[in-house]
Amino acid sequence: MTPRSHCLLVTLLASALLAACSTPPTTRVVLLPQADGKPSAVVVSTEDGEETLSQPYERATAKLGAHGAPNVDKADPERVKQQNKTLFELMPPPAQSFTVYFEVGGTVLTAASQVTMNEALAAALARSGGEIVVTGHTDTVGTQARNDNLSLTRALEIRQLFIARDFPPVRIEAVGRGERDLPVRTADEVAEPRNRRVTIEVR
Known part of the structure; x- marks a missing residue:
């Protein structure tokens, strides 16, 4: 069979x-x-x-x-x-998801997201042999090419925070999605803070 x-x-x-x-x-x-x-x-x-x-x-x-x-x-x-x-x-434990948000136009986390980032770091370090997928996103301000680069830069910044805490780099994947996959649909050139984010999946 x-x-x-x-x-x-x-x-x-x-x-x-x-x-x-x-x-x-x-x-x-x-x-x-x-x-x-x-x-x-x-x-x-x-x-x-x-x-x-x-x-x-x-x-x-x-x-x-x-x-x-x-x-x-x-x-x-x-x-x-x-x-x-x-x-x-x-069986491995269920994956954990975290979302951190950024100030407009750059890679600076909001104050509230600093706390979330610490929770994600702790969850990753507590999971033996775990993997992390970090996905960067932007709002619709700026060109698509600029936002693609910015979203990847944000994801790489978060990836580096895990590496700085001795999480193995080979087990962290970072990708950028630009202004695609907006959780809050807006017109072009709208600065929506909930769209300026990085999602972190610890699995």
């Missing part, structure tokens, strides 16, 4: 559960929920058919040598956790 998943996390978890729960002559695959609550799916196939698991704790069961697609039902979440306690203990 060959599971193929639309999500790497689901692939790993489904494979682990397959190994943990399989007892001849029956093989089972259970889809676990994503830590961030986002939807996911895994396709479980046999020689005679396939089924897609798309809801948390859906289970596909196939008897070795039997004909037809796997049978799909719903596993009991508590029983799955009890039977695979070690697997759940090895």
